[in-house]
Amino acid sequence: MSIEYHSDQEFYRHKKIEELIKQGVQPYGDKYKVTHSSQEISTEFAALEGKQTSTAGRIMTKRGHGKAGFAHIQDSQGRIQVYARQDNIGENDYKFFQSLDIGDIIGVTGEVFKTRTGEITINISSFRLLSKALRPLPEKWHGLKDTELRYRQRYLDLIVNPEVRKVFIIRSKVIQYIREYLTKKGFLEVETPVMHNIAGGATARPFITHHNALDIDLYMRIATELHLKRLVVGGMEKVFELGRIFRNEGISTNHNPEFTTVEVYQTNADYEDMMKLTEELIASAAQEILGTTKISYQGRKLDLSLPWRRKSLLEIVKEITGVDFSNIANDAEARKIALQHGLEIEGNEKKGEITFTFFEKYCEDKLWDPTFIKDYPVEVSPLARRSRDNPQFTDRFETFIAGKEVANAFTELIDPLDQRERFEQQVKKRTAGDEEAHMMDEDFLTALEYGMPPTGGLGIGIDRVIMVLTDSPSIRDVILFPTMRPL
RNA sequence: GGGCCAUUAGCUCAGGCGGCAGAGCACCUGACUUUUAAUCAGGGUGUCCCAGGUUCGAAUCCUGGAUGGCUCACCA
Numbered sequence: 315m316s317i318e319y320h321s322d323q324e325f326y327r328h329k330k331i332e333e334l335i336k337q338g339v340q341p342y343g344d345k346y347k348v349t350h351s352s353q354e355i356s357t358e359f360a361a362l363e364g365k366q367t368s369t370a371g372r373i374m375t376k377r378g379h380g381k382a383g384f385a386h387i388q389d390s391q392g393r394i395q396v397y398a399r400q401d402n403i404g405e406n407d408y409k410f411f412q413s414l415d416i417g418d419i420i421g422v423t424g425e426v427f428k429t430r431t432g433e434i435t436i437n438i439s440s441f442r443l444l445s446k447a448l449r450p451l452p453e454k455w456h457g458l459k460d461t462e463l464r465y466r467q468r469y470l471d472l473i474v475n476p477e478v479r480k481v482f483i484i485r486s487k488v489i490q491y492i493r494e495y496l497t498k499k500g501f502l503e504v505e506t507p508v509m510h511n512i513a514g515g516a517t518a519r520p521f522i523t524h525h526n527a528l529d530i531d532l533y534m535r536i537a538t539e540l541h542l543k544r545l546v547v548g549g550m551e552k553v554f555e556l557g558r559i560f561r562n563e564g565i566s567t568n569h570n571p572e573f574t575t576v577e578v579y580q581t582n583a584d585y586e587d588m589m590k591l592t593e594e595l596i597a598s599a600a601q602e603i604l605g606t607t608k609i610s611y612q613g614r615k616l617d618l619s620l621p622w623r624r625k626s627l628l629e630i631v632k633e634i635t636g637v638d639f640s641n642i643a644n645d646a647e648a649r650k651i652a653l654q655h656g657l658e659i660e661g662n663e664k665k666g667e668i669t670f671t672f673f674e675k676y677c678e679d680k681l682w683d684p685t686f687i688k689d690y691p692v693e694v695s696p697l698a699r700r701s702r703d704n705p706q707f708t709d710r711f712e713t714f715i716a717g718k719e720v721a722n723a724f725t726e727l728i729d730p731l732d733q734r735e736r737f738e739q740q741v742k743k744r745t746a747g748d749e750e751a752h753m754m755d756e757d758f759l760t761a762l763e764y765g766m767p768p769t770g771g772l773g774i775g776i777d778r779v780i781m782v783l784t785d786s787p788s789i790r791d792v793i794l795f796p797t798m799r800p801l
Numbered sequence: 802g803g804g805c806c807a808u809u810a811g812c813u814c815a816g817g818c819g820g821c822a823g824a825g826c827a828c829c830u831g832a833c834u835u836u837u838a839a840u841c842a843g844g845g846u847g848u849c850c851c852a853g854g855u856u857c858g859a860a861u862c863c864u865g866g867a868u869g870g871c872u873c874a875c876c877a
Binding site: 323324326379381384397435451452453455459460463517519563566567678712718798799 | 829
């Protein structure tokens, strides 16, 4: 067997393993009986001082002093210092201890004490090698900085950059909080298919996969919306799904091809109710998990306190660009305005689409403190109900925090005839080459034709919310294994 | 896809004008029984991202490519 060494350090570590095996020591051991975590030893020091304690972890630092030595071992809770003396463990074991490398995982047992300098430490009476590290860890002081390596080898990032662990602990807490919040309010959590015959519920290009036995192509879901609404038709009056969705799009600091959403549907509710739900959910999550709603993001203050600002799309566009689309009579006039503002147009855009483009291009990134932008043109909202006072608009809102879209919600369109017309409009765009336009979903229309109760629906982009709550500049910082090009 | 930038030791990074490949940590050898970025003495461990080109001579200059970051476009 030939082993390829990546460095001289690996060569030495392989040699040490051979030596250990020769001496009958198992370099990859059995479970160790742990009585306390590193953190428990610190917090319960008063009770533990002078008592025997067992803990286990990865060696992160090591300092030898002749016939005694110190090391820090790290577990999921933090670090604890250990102290080994030849007097206590004998010459053989002390030699073994000295031969351990940074990165090795060991179990230690000994008395807890405080050193001269006041650090809580375990005075080792016995220890065991649990797992030998063949590769050296990144540097102890600077950690691992190379972003590519951090994402590709997240385990190293987690070992040497403690703040990374904190981000993912917050992520876990946020998801748990959302689940508990909705469950307590009587929502039922469900799981719907990830592989779809028709990719619907959002404007996006899907990934395609193949089922061999059925010999059919399937789409990875781009939203959970249409299945959840089928469940509402089926009588699930309060329902939600937390899960991964997939969009075959570019990658950026705000986009990862697979990301996590929570979609919520509630009967006899409308988009106003969904606004309240959104702001309450996110603000209370911040209060509960971070202890405050006044946070900062990328060096700038960000106030999540209630209530959040509400503004109509037309208002914000007028405010920021000076263009009042309510005064624009038709599609042709809207296209003229677009040209004047330097937008590229094809010539068949509808007024609503241009209004929306104005918003996306000129307004979105200026919405810092949480803002609900409401009342979207019907052309860009094929699943939302028309507004009662103006059928060219829908009862829909999107939520923006720190310039990022974090939620999208509406009073659901439950009229199967209007829904069919909307799908037909989308199919036209699709036929004209728009790969993101919705597909016709007859099965969904059939469900609507059985009658769906008035319903409010909401989708939240979990990853972006977590970016905001953890002050992370890139979505890759809140996804453990972001999509990367293979090497 | 366009623009800008980066890629040098296991890690973090230096390397004006082209002239023997560098530092800190880590590692190896030795000393040291309460240290803590331990200390002291000694040791440089390398496909300078890859492939061409210019040149007596390329980490350095030129061309092409790879990967990543930022950004614009695309896209919620």
